[in-house]
Amino acid sequence: MLTVLLFGDVVGKIGRTALLKALPSLKAEYKPDLTIVNAENLAHGKGVTKSIIAELKDGGVDFFTSGNHIFANPKGVHDVWDDPELGNLLIRPANFPDGTAGVGESVLDLGGKKVLVVNLICQVFMREPYGNAFEAMEAILERHKGEKLDAIIVDLHGEASSERIAFGFHFDGRVSSVTGTHTHVPTADARILPKKTAYLTDIGMTGARVSVLGVKPEGPISRFVPGEAIPFEIPEEGAVDLNAVLITINDDGTAERIQQIQKIIE
Ligand SMILES: [Fe+2]
Ligand SMILES: [Fe+2]
Numbered sequence: 685m686l687t688v689l690l691f692g693d694v695v696g697k698i699g700r701t702a703l704l705k706a707l708p709s710l711k712a713e714y715k716p717d718l719t720i721v722n723a724e725n726l727a728h729g730k731g732v733t734k735s736i737i738a739e740l741k742d743g744g745v746d747f748f749t750s751g752n753h754i755f756a757n758p759k760g761v762h763d764v765w766d767d768p769e770l771g772n773l774l775i776r777p778a779n780f781p782d783g784t785a786g787v788g789e790s791v792l793d794l795g796g797k798k799v800l801v802v803n804l805i806c807q808v809f810m811r812e813p814y815g816n817a818f819e820a821m822e823a824i825l826e827r828h829k830g831e832k833l834d835a836i837i838v839d840l841h842g843e844a845s846s847e848r849i850a851f852g853f854h855f856d857g858r859v860s861s862v863t864g865t866h867t868h869v870p871t872a873d874a875r876i877l878p879k880k881t882a883y884l885t886d887i888g889m890t891g892a893r894v895s896v897l898g899v900k901p902e903g904p905i906s907r908f909v910p911g912e913a914i915p916f917e918i919p920e921e922g923a924v925d926l927n928a929v930l931i932t933i934n935d936d937g938t939a940e941r942i943q944q945i946q947k948i949i950e
Contacts, residue, residue, distance in 0.1 A: 685940070686797060686835050686933040689716035691926075692865045693751070695725040695891030695898030695918065700736065702924035702949040703890050704743040710945070711744055714930050717794050720801065722839060722865040723748040723774060724756075725891070729898060729918050731757030737764050737774060747792060748774040749803040751841035751866050752812065754786075761786070777805035777841055778824060779815035789824050797834040800824075802859075806842025806851075806866075817842075821855060835860040835933045842866055845885050849873075852883040860933045861942070863887050868897040870927045874942045882939035888927030892919040893948060924949040 689710065694703050703721070711719070721740060727733045730753045737748065754761055754776045765771045765786060778788020792799045802824055804817040817840065825836075836859040842848050843866060852862045857879025863886075864871070870888025877883050891898030895918075896905070903916040926949050932941040 685935065686718070686794070686799070687714065687716045688835070688837060688861070688931045688933065689714060689719045689928060690837075690839070690863055690887060690931065691721045691890055691928045692870070692887030693722045693725045693868050693889045693891070693898070695868070695889050696729045698919055698921065698924055699889065699891040699898065700726060700740065702926055704740070706926055706947060706949050707744045710928070716930065717797075718747065718792065718799060719745050720747045720749060720837070720839070721745045722750060722841070724751040724753040724841075725889070725898060727757055727760060729916070731755065731760050732764055732774070733757065733760040734763040734767055734770060737770050741770065741773065746773070747790070747801060749801065749839035749841075749865070750774065750776045751805060752810065775801065775803045777803050777814065779804055779817050779820035781813075781815070788820070791828075791831075791833070798832060800828060800833050800836045802836065802838045804838065804840050806840065806844060806847045808842065808844035808847045810843060817851060818854060821851075825858060833937065834935070835937050837931075838862045840864050845871065848885050852877060852881065856881045860937050860939055861931045863929055863931075870944065870946065874929060874944050876939050876942060880938035882931045882933075882942040884929050884942060884944065887929050888925070888946070890924060890926045890928070893923040893925045895919055
């Protein structure tokens with residue numbers, strides 16, 4: 685049995701602080717073997733810094749996936765990748781254009797158990813032209829064929845529910861879990877698919893509760909209402925919505941259980 689605790693996009697300092705506050709009790713309660721956070725919005729809502737990744741690692745996060753905003757602070761992400769202790773803890777979507785820095789998959793050794801973590805990004809409603817996540821996943825599975833893996837965990841970073849659900853069914857039985865990130869809104873469809881892959885369209889964010897996707901409402905509202913655009917700002921205080929998902933994986937790599945965790949952190 686392997687238990688994995690996954691967080692979606694953790695947004696800004698308010699999100700990081702709530703995560704660090706909640707993590708000890710979550711870990712005591714659920715005893716995960718592996719805790720993964722999507723890092724794309726950690727630093728001021730976009731990108732990462734080395735000190736933030738180090739702080740979350742010290743706070744109990746084992747590994748980081750990411751998404752379209754990971755290069756928002758290029759120095760920050762390269763500082764992480766250049767660091768001998770942190771460099772191999774952060775991946776970016778595997779289907780970013782060829783030649784992009786970083787890697788999109790990693791095999792973690794958890795006391796002898798091998799876990800392949802894969803990060804992919806979807807194509808529908810995305811501004812940048814990313815590669816096909818389905819083809820990229822096939823190539824990754826082909827590359828690891830014959831390797832003894834105890835679990836395969838996929839963070840599928842995307843906007844459209846249809847694309848992600850189709851992905852889940854397409855790879856059902858071939859990976860242990862497919863859980864989504866990027867929309868910052870949790871979906872209510874956690875389930876074990878017929879061939880025993882754990883699936884959730886989007887985990888949802890850990891970020892300010894009074895916000896539009898983690899940002900003070902007035903900025904996003906101004907993009908939809910005629911008038912002047914108000915800059916995006918991340919709230920510095922207030923309650924935080926914490927969204928996570930707990931997945932239990934059997935010794936044969938199939939998923940036994942998937943459970944959403946939703947808390948309000950004051
Ligand atoms: Fe995000
Ligand atoms: Fe994103």
